[in-house]
Amino acid sequence: MAGSATRAALVLALCTSLAATGCASHAPRSSSAPGPVGAPPPPSPGPTAGERLDAALHGLMVGAITGAIFGPVGAGVGATGLAVYGALTGRSPLGGGGYGGGYGRGYPSGGYPRYPGGPLPRAEAEREAELEQQIESEVAKGDALEQEIEEELRRQEELLREIDREAQTGRALDAEAAQPAPSTSELAARADPRVAPSAPGERDLPAAIFEEDQRKLPKGAIGNEREITARRLSLDADRDGTPELVRYVDPKSGALLYKEEDRDYDGRMDAWTTYEGGLPGEIQRDNDGDGKADEWQRYGRDGRMVAREVDRDADGRKDAFYDFANGSLVSERHLGASGQVERVVFYEGRRLARAEEDLDRDGAIDTWTYFAGAGDKEVVARVEKDTGKRGKPDVFETYAQQGDKTVLAKREEDKNGDGQIDVVSIYEDGKLKERQINDPGLVPL
Numbered sequence: 001m002a003g004s005a006t007r008a009a010l011v012l013a014l015c016t017s018l019a020a021t022g023c024a025s026h027a028p029r030s031s032s033a034p035g036p037v038g039a040p041p042p043p044s045p046g047p048t049a050g051e052r053l054d055a056a057l058h059g060l061m062v063g064a065i066t067g068a069i070f071g072p073v074g075a076g077v078g079a080t081g082l083a084v085y086g087a088l089t090g091r092s093p094l095g096g097g098g099y100g101g102g103y104g105r106g107y108p109s110g111g112y113p114r115y116p117g118g119p120l121p122r123a124e125a126e127r128e129a130e131l132e133q134q135i136e137s138e139v140a141k142g143d144a145l146e147q148e149i150e151e152e153l154r155r156q157e158e159l160l161r162e163i164d165r166e167a168q169t170g171r172a173l174d175a176e177a178a179q180p181a182p183s184t185s186e187l188a189a190r191a192d193p194r195v196a197p198s199a200p201g202e203r204d205l206p207a208a209i210f211e212e213d214q215r216k217l218p219k220g221a222i223g224n225e226r227e228i229t230a231r232r233l234s235l236d237a238d239r240d241g242t243p244e245l246v247r248y249v250d251p252k253s254g255a256l257l258y259k260e261e262d263r264d265y266d267g268r269m270d271a272w273t274t275y276e277g278g279l280p281g282e283i284q285r286d287n288d289g290d291g292k293a294d295e296w297q298r299y300g301r302d303g304r305m306v307a308r309e310v311d312r313d314a315d316g317r318k319d320a321f322y323d324f325a326n327g328s329l330v331s332e333r334h335l336g337a338s339g340q341v342e343r344v345v346f347y348e349g350r351r352l353a354r355a356e357e358d359l360d361r362d363g364a365i366d367t368w369t370y371f372a373g374a375g376d377k378e379v380v381a382r383v384e385k386d387t388g389k390r391g392k393p394d395v396f397e398t399y400a401q402q403g404d405k406t407v408l409a410k411r412e413e414d415k416n417g418d419g420q421i422d423v424v425s426i427y428e429d430g431k432l433k434e435r436q437i438n439d440p441g442l443v444p445l
Contacts, residue, residue, distance in 0.1 A: 047089070055086030080142075084135060088128075164208060194350040196304040196324040197297075199280040202256070210235050215248070222248060222258035223274045223282075230257055242267045253278075264289070279303060288314055313337075336361060352378040368393060379406050390417050402429065415439065 047055070060083040085091070210233035217228050231251050234243040244265055248258040255278035261271040270286040272293070279301065284293040294311040296318070304327050310320040319335040328350045336342040340363040344356045355369045366389075372381035379401060384393035394417055400409040407430040415422040416439070426434040 052086065052088075055089065055091055056083045057086070059083045059086035080139075084139070088132065088135065161208075192350070194329040194347060196306070196327045196329065199283075199299045199303045199305070205235070207233070210247070211243075214251070217248070224257075228257075238265055240267065277301075290314060292316070338363070341365070362389075364389075364391065374401055388417050396421075 059081075212234075213232050215230055215232045217224055217230055219226055222230075229251060230248040233247040233249060235245040236243045238244065242262070244262040246260040246269075247256060249255065250257055256275045258275065259271075259273040260269045261273075262269050263271055266289070268286075268289075268291060270289065272284045273280050274282045280299050280303070282299070283297040285295040285297075286292060287294055292314075294314060296307075296309040297305055298307040300306045305324050307324065308322040309318045310322075311318050312320055317335075317339065319339075321333040322329060323331045329347050331347065332345045333341060334343045336358075338361075340358070342358050342361065344365075345352065346354045351373060352371045354371065356365045357367045357369070358365050359367050364386075366386040368384040369380060370382040370384075371378045373379075380399050382399065383397045385395040385397075386393050388394050394414040396412040397408055398410040399406050401407075408427045410427065411423075411425040412421045413423040413425075414420060420438070422437070422439040424436040424438070425432055426436075
């Protein structure tokens with residue numbers, strides 16, 4: 001409506017300006033000599049600028065009233081059209097008023113008078129063409145102005161949406177911050193590395209704060225087995241031009257398919273989550289900021305972690321593996337720089353049960369340590385060693401608790417690797433007390 005009204009105002013302004021310049025050309029001509037008897041009446045000079053202005057004003061009001069039934073836009077269009085009509089013809093639209101019903105004032109047929117020698121005089125036609133051209137030029141300017149106004153309105157609407165997004169983001173973050181702090185037991189469970197962590201929950205953010213578009217994802221882009229179309233929701237919370245959170249959503253079910261996060265707001269994504277059935281299936285993380293994943297987490301249908309793998313030295317190879325079952329850590333395996341296993345640890349009921357190690361780093365396990373519970377502690381109960389490099393233990397050590405210390409109580413040795421114990425050493429307070437030799441060939445030691 002604003003643009004249409006502007007257009008009408010421009011037309012009226014033009015008509016007003018023409019009142020000053022066109023009156024002389026449109027004023028009745030005076031002549032002292034009457035025409036010959038029987039000749040047609042002298043030609044009418046056409047409507048004056050004042051008559052055009054009156055007709056344009058009347059057309060503006062009539063067009064606005066009749067066009068209003070189609071809403072603001074209809075009123076603007078109607079006012080503009082009939083105002084232009086009145087300015088051109090001097091005829092009051094829909095009312096028959098104005099300049100004698102048009103240029104044909106005094107002529108039965110209306111319109112321009114027909115001269116015996118031909119059509120409208122050239123000067124009059126040129127004047128009308130010039131007037132029409134000026135009006136069209138002003139209308140074009142009005143169209144351009146209307147387009148600028150519409151673009152500005154669109155910018156204002158986008159600004160309002162942006163302000164609303166920021167307000168909703170702030171409310172969501174405030175609500176998240178207002179959540180009650182976890183209890184001591186919850187914190188202890190989270191801190192216990194032997195408890196399978198739960199998959200991180202999704203932040204409850206309003207949809208209005210996201211920018212949304214449709215994306216076609218080729219096979220393998222997000223672990224998908226075929227090309228799919230997904231809704232892409234991005235959030236640039238700090239308004240630096242780079243989103244910190246991007247979600248890919250199934251357009252039909254609304255279930256999450258994939259998520260990317262910039263957790264430290266440095267402009268680079270450092271966490272990638274793949275969903276299975278709307279639940280987190282795998283999370284990859286970049287913990288050292290080099291742009292590459294160095295931690296991989298997998299989760300079961302119950303939302304608890306089932307495996308965790310880590311690249312600790314950032315060489316591009318996984319070198320630590322953690323396995324969980326029934327919500328608890330059951331084993332961990334560590335590799336050396338050569339890529340060979342150096343240590344494997346087993347757990348039972350979240351208690352340390354056994355460890356296997358390659359102490360001499362030759363690629364073969366040579367030490368087995370068994371643990372026992374001592375109150376809330378885990379202590380060494382037995383150690384077996386392969387000292388002969390035969391691939392099986394040949395030394396067996398038993399340990400006991402003395403106060404808060406773990407001391408050696410007995411050592412059994414298979415000196416020749418035949419599977420039979422050859423030497424038994426008994427210790428008291430950690431000191432050798434007695435030695436038994438079962439193989440006479442070993443005497444003297």
